[in-house]
Amino acid sequence: MSEVNRTLPQPTQLTEPYWNAANDERLVVQCCRACAHRQFFPRPFCLKCESDQIDWQEVSGRGTVYTFTINYRAPNAAMKERLPYAVALIDLEEGMRMMANIVNSDFADIAIGSAVKVVFEKISDHITLPQFELTS
Numbered sequence: 001m002s003e004v005n006r007t008l009p010q011p012t013q014l015t016e017p018y019w020n021a022a023n024d025e026r027l028v029v030q031c032c033r034a035c036a037h038r039q040f041f042p043r044p045f046c047l048k049c050e051s052d053q054i055d056w057q058e059v060s061g062r063g064t065v066y067t068f069t070i071n072y073r074a075p076n077a078a079m080k081e082r083l084p085y086a087v088a089l090i091d092l093e094e095g096m097r098m099m100a101n102i103v104n105s106d107f108a109d110i111a112i113g114s115a116v117k118v119v120f121e122k123i124s125d126h127i128t129l130p131q132f133e134l135t136s
């Protein structure tokens with residue numbers, strides 16, 4: 001079955017650098033030019049000093065599982081073929097928290113605190129999703 005009906009992220013002017021980097025298999029977050037604060041998800045200004053001078057910076061892609069769940073019921077027909085799948089909040093080494101799927105991993109091995117690293121799942125010609133897999 002094709003995934004043509006899957007809801008895909010729609011890059012905006014604000015988020016386009018994130019999605020372009022993901023297409024190149026790089027994980028990036030915003031970094032404030034004025035105070036070096038890093039943040040995720042993308043915003044038009046720095047949460048720490050309110051500067052609008054924001055750059056993008058590649059991060060390690062390493063992190064730990066803050067929490068997770070295994071989905072056995074799909075929110076829509078397009079996601080049904082992926083069942084079951086793991087959804088997690090990942091704490092990156094650099095301090096930001098992001099939501100992603102944990103892929104390529106035995107669900108029984110996923111635990112709060114598990115070490116993970118980013119992997120990239122190309123889901124369309126224009127969208128690649130940063131996902132995570134267990135590292136141990």
Ligand SMILES: [Zn+2]
Nearest residue numbers: 032035046049
């Ligand atoms: Zn700042």
